[in-house]
Amino acid sequence: MVFSRRGMIKGTLATGAVIAAPRGAAAGVPAPVERWGLHEVTLTGPANGNPFIDVDLAAMFSNGRISVAIPGFHDGEGTYRIRFSPPQTGRWTWTTTSNAKALDGRTGAFDCVAPRAGNRGPVEITPDGYHFRHADGTPFKPVGTTAYSWALQSDQRCAETLKTLAASPFNKIRMCVFPNVASVATHPFARTGSGPKDWDPGRFDPAYFRRFEDRIRKLCELGIQADVILFHPYDKARGYSDMARPDDERYLRYVAARFGAFRNVWWAMANEYDNVESKSVADWDHLFGVLVAADPHRRLRSIHQIDTYYDHRKPWITHASIQHGAVALDDGRVHPHRNFAQKAVIFDEVIYEGNSSKRWANLSGEELVERHWWGALGGCYVGHGEVITNDDNADESWLGQGGRLRGTSPPRLAFLRQLLESVPGPGIDPIQQFWDYHLGGREFTWYLRYFGRQRPIEWPVVLPIRATDPHDAYCVDVIDTWNMTIERLPGVFQMSQLNTYDSHDPARPTISLPGKPYMAVRIEKMGKPFR
C-alpha cells in the first residue's frame, strides 16, 4: 500500500494467483480476492505450433447469481492465464473450455471478499450519462494527463514517472501500447529479422505485454486509471496500426484478455484515428465490436480524433474523447459537445503546456489551467500534457516518455480536482446554456461562474431563478484559480425576484472582484454544505 500526498490510503491490486488443479479435479481454494481485485488462473498447455493462434481458452466463472465467460491468453512457453476481476463478493467457481485437451474442463474456486480501503472498483459512467464514478458509487473526476510511451521506457524511467504521478493531481494517464517515440520496448510481436517491419503479427512477445501490464498494475496501486491507447498513426515505419484485419482482431482479443481484468483499465481505441490511413470508420466500428465481445469486464471505451469527430453516439462509446485546440476557451464552445454526444466528454488534448516551437505544445501554465476551468464549467473534463524541454525535443518530454513534470499547471489542477471532488451530485452541469449565463453547477443548489482571462472588478450576483422557483439564501466564495485561494464572503445573499427570469439580493446586488484574471465565483445554497 502507498500513501498519497493527501494522506489517503490507496488500494492495492490484490491478486489471487492460483495454479489450477489437474484436469477434472477441483483445485484447492486459494487466498481470497477482494472485490474488483484480480484472480488469475494459471494453466499449462501446448507450447508447440503457434499457441497464440491455435489454442482457444476461456473459463466460465459463476458465483451462483451471475456467470461470466472470461477469455484466457497464452503467456509464452505453454503457460496460459485467465484473469478475472470479480464484480461481486462470495464463492466463485470456474470451469475451462478449450480446444486443447490439457486446458479443457479444468475447474477451481476462490472466495471474493469485500474490497480493502482505497479499492473503489472500476470507473463507470454515472446514471445521468455525463460523469464518472467508481463501481462503489464514489464520484470519479478525471484529471488526466498524457505520456504516450512512458510505459515502454526503462524500469528506472518508469519508476521516476510513477513517483511523479504519485505526487501529481493526475488520476488518469493516456498511454500507448505501441511506441510512438524512442522507447526501450519497441516490438510487441516476435521479430523475424532486423528491419522495422520484420515481425510476425501472429506471435505476441509476452515479455512486452508483461512489462506493459506491470505499469498498469503500478498505476492501479496509485489509484490512477490507465487509458490504454490501442492504435495510433505515428509509427508508419513499424506499422503496428496497419495490420490486416485478422491480426487487429487477434491483438484486441489478446490485450482484452491480458489487461481487461485490471480495474483501472480504460480503452482508447486509437489516438487520431482519422490519421490512420489504413483504416476506415467502418474498420473502427468493426474493431469496437470485436473489443466489446472480447472484454467481459466492460471497461470504458472511446476513440480520439484529430479532425473528424467520431460519432460518439454509437452505442459502444461510453464517453467522448476529443482533441481540439480552441474549444476549451469558453463554456459556450464546450456545451455543444455534451449536446451532441449525449455522453460524458473529455477534451483529452487541448494543446499542451510547453515551451515547444510547435503550436500544439506551447501553452503557458495559465492558459492550460484556464482551458481546464472552461471545460469544467461546461460540464466536461479536460486533459493535461506537457512538452517542456531544453532542446525542443518533444519525444523526450513528459508527453513522450514520462519522467518529471516541470510545468506550472499541475498544482492548479490539483486545486481544481479538489473543487471537482467537493461538488455535490455527479458533477458540474451547464446551467441554462441556451441563455449564455456562463454558469455551471446544479440549479437551486450551487453555481459556478468562471471569468477566464477577463479581469472583472465586480460581478452582479444574478441567478436564473424564476418566481415559481425556490428563493433561498446563498453564500458566495471568491476563488482565485491560479493562486489557489477561496475566500468566503461574509453574510448571505437572500434571493428575490429581479425580473421574469432572474433573481438577486437587492441589498447586495453585486460583489467586488480583484480585477485579476482566472477568478471564479461559487454560489452555494445555505445549509447544503459541500462534501
Added chain:
Amino acid sequence: MVFSRRGMIKGTLATGAVIAAPRGAAAGVPAPVERWGLHEVTLTGPANGNPFIDVDLAAMFSNGRISVAIPGFHDGEGTYRIRFSPPQTGRWTWTTTSNAKALDGRTGAFDCVAPRAGNRGPVEITPDGYHFRHADGTPFKPVGTTAYSWALQSDQRCAETLKTLAASPFNKIRMCVFPNVASVATHPFARTGSGPKDWDPGRFDPAYFRRFEDRIRKLCELGIQADVILFHPYDKARGYSDMARPDDERYLRYVAARFGAFRNVWWAMANEYDNVESKSVADWDHLFGVLVAADPHRRLRSIHQIDTYYDHRKPWITHASIQHGAVALDDGRVHPHRNFAQKAVIFDEVIYEGNSSKRWANLSGEELVERHWWGALGGCYVGHGEVITNDDNADESWLGQGGRLRGTSPPRLAFLRQLLESVPGPGIDPIQQFWDYHLGGREFTWYLRYFGRQRPIEWPVVLPIRATDPHDAYCVDVIDTWNMTIERLPGVFQMSQLNTYDSHDPARPTISLPGKPYMAVRIEKMGKPFR
C-alpha cells in the same frame, strides 16, 4: 412568372394535369411538363366507406431509364391524384396499381421537357455534405425565416405574406401543417363534434390540405423553399401531435403523397420534438422511416429540438436543424456543430428579432444579423424570425401568422445573402478552426474574417499559409455588414512567410478599420474574382 426585386425571372411550377384514360386504355398525351415540374394524374374511384383508409393507390412512372413508384392520395369525393415531379426529361409512361378495381391498371404518358428559366430543381446537399444546391447545380444559400401558421390564415393575409416574402431576402420559410396560433384553418381532419378533440384521425379534410398546398405552390413560384413542419408540441388542446402510431403513419403518407412532388418542399419532422411528450426518440426514428418510404421524391429531411439535440448523423437526416439561443455568438461555438453532425447545419432558431417581453424574441436587428454572420463564418446557416407587435402578442406577429415585416434585419440579410451567393465553391468552410483564426472561406482562395460587436481600429492581415503553400497576391475588401458597404482597399497584399504557420505582406502588415461594430474583411486571391 414574377420578377424578384433583383430583376431575376423566377420559375413557375408548371403543372401538367391530366384526366386519366379509362382503365386499360392509353391516355392521350397531355401538355408537356418541365423537368422538376409537377405532373398530376387525376382518377375517379370509390367514394364510399373510408377511401383514406380503404384504398391503396400508386403508379409506376418510367422513362425507359429509371422507374419510380409514386403513391397517390384521395382528394375527397372519389377524386384520386398521383403527383410526380419528373427528375429527367423524355417520355414518361405510367401504370397504376390499386386495390380498387376502378383505379387499377390505368396507364398514361407525358413528355418532360427542359425546365424554364428560374426552375433550378429541388434543393439537395452538395457532395461535400455541408452546403446546399439546386438539382441543376446552382448553389442554394438558405436565408430562411419562420412564420409558423402563415399558411393557415385567410387568403388575404396569405397574399400579404407572399408579397412580403417576394420583397424579402428569404428563400426558405418554416411553416407548420398543424396550427400553432390563432388561424382560419384549424382542422386538418374531419370533425366529429364541436370540441377541440372532436375529430377523426382516419379522415383528412381535403380542403385543409388544398389550402396548404396552394401556399406551397405560390412559394414555389417565388423560388422559396417550404420547410414543412409535420409535428409540433404547441397545440395540446387539439392534440394533432399526439395521435396513435397508425394515424401518424397515415398522416405522413398523406402529406408525402400530396406535397412531396412540389420541388420546393423540405420536411421538418417536428418543431421542438423533445417537447412532444407523447413521442420518444424511437417514435421519431420510426416516423422518419415511414417518411423515407413514403417520399419517392426524396426531399430534404431534418428535425428541430428545444433542448436535446437529435442525433443528426442518423442516415435519414440530410441536414441538422438546431435551436440554440447562444451558439451563433462566435464561430468557435458554431464549428463543433459541423464537426459532430458531419452534415449541413442550419441554426433555425437563434432568438428572434423582436420587441417581446419574452427573451426568445427580443433581439435587436443588429443582434440577429450578427448571429447570421457568425453562423456563416463557421460554415453554417442561420434563420430569421420576427416578433414585433404593438401589444406583446407573439401569436399575431410575423412569426405566428406572417403578414408584414417591421424589423431592421431583413435588408442586412439580403446583403449577406448576396455575399453568400457570390462565394466560389459550395460555400463557406471554417479555416483551421483548431487554431481559432476566426476565418472562413476556402484555403488559398479567399478568406472571410468577421468581428461582431468588436470595434477594431486595425487588423493584421495574417493568413494561415505555410512555407510549402502557395504564396499569392490578395486584395482586401472592408465590409460594413450593417451599413451594407464593401470598400476594396487599393493595391495588393503579396504574401510571404511570417513564421512556421502564417504569412503576411511585410510591406502592409495591417489594415485600418473604422472602430465600428459589425465589420468584416474579405481577402481574395488576385485573378480569382468572385462570381
